[in-house]
Amino acid sequence: MKPVKIPVLTDIIELGDATKAELHKSPRTLKAKTISDALTDDSLNQQIEAAIDAVLPSIKRQLHRQLLSALTKSK
Amino acid sequence: MNRVDFYMIAGENNLARLQFACKLTAKAWSLNNTVYIFAKDKNESEQLDAMLWQFEASSFIPHGLKGEDFAQQQPVLIGQDADPEKGFDLFINLTDNMPVGVENNQRIAEILHQAADCLTPGRERYKEYKTLCQHHNSELNYHELG
Numbered sequence: 024m025k026p027v028k029i030p031v032l033t034d035i036i037e038l039g040d041a042t043k044a045e046l047h048k049s050p051r052t053l054k055a056k057t058i059s060d061a062l063t064d065d066s067l068n069q070q071i072e073a074a075i076d077a078v079l080p081s082i083k084r085q086l087h088r089q090l091l092s093a094l095t096k097s098k
Numbered sequence: 099m100n101r102v103d104f105y106m107i108a109g110e111n112n113l114a115r116l117q118f119a120c121k122l123t124a125k126a127w128s129l130n131n132t133v134y135i136f137a138k139d140k141n142e143s144e145q146l147d148a149m150l151w152q153f154e155a156s157s158f159i160p161h162g163l164k165g166e167d168f169a170q171q172q173p174v175l176i177g178q179d180a181d182p183e184k185g186f187d188l189f190i191n192l193t194d195n196m197p198v199g200v201e202n203n204q205r206i207a208e209i210l211h212q213a214a215d216c217l218t219p220g221r222e223r224y225k226e227y228k229t230l231c232q233h234h235n236s237e238l239n240y241h242e243l244g
Contacts, residue, residue, distance in 0.1 A: 080151035087160055091168045 099201040101237035110213035131187035194219035
């Protein structure tokens with residue numbers, strides 16, 4: 024099975040709960056036979072949704088801090 | 099100080115109380131109001147901090163903890179001490195005591211649940227607010243929540 028590389032926000036995603044975010048075991052790749060398989064694979068999509076839900080609060084928090092830092096420095 | 103609102107949560111679940119604090123905060127922020135959440139201790143502050151980031155996937159409630167970087171820029175602030183020098187549009191008190199300088203804020207929210215250790219000090223604060231509201235000609239409201 025050839026891994027399909029999908030760019031994600033790897034710099035700001037923290038490792039989440041392993042039971043919810045199986046994809047975080049290999050954060051830079053989404054393993055699927057083809058993209059169409061990935062889109063029709065309910066189990067995989069459920070994993071994706073769970074992974075996103077798990078990291079969303081961290082993403083919001085870190086983006087907020089990074090933007091505050093950048094905007095404050097630019098003044 | 100324009101008004102004080104007491105909210106009575108059903109049951110004795112403190113988590114439900116914190117969740118309601120987050121709902122109030124989200125509503126206030128959506129109306130461009132600044133919010134200060136006066137938490138009882140550091141643990142509660144950090145719990146509220148996490149809950150606000152987790153509040154509804156599509157929501158974004160910019161907030162921070164008092165004393166951390168960028169605290170002055172935060173429209174929503176969480177802390178363990180009252181900040182009488184700066185007034186907020188909404189001051190949510192989660193402690194057992196009447197915060198010093200609370201009248202410097204536009205609106206005050208007190209959230210209670212049915213457990214005796216929350217209800218008893220809450221009733222005392224209600225009496226104190228009654229006097230304060232009379233002095234400031236402010237509204238004092240009470241809401242029972244299901």
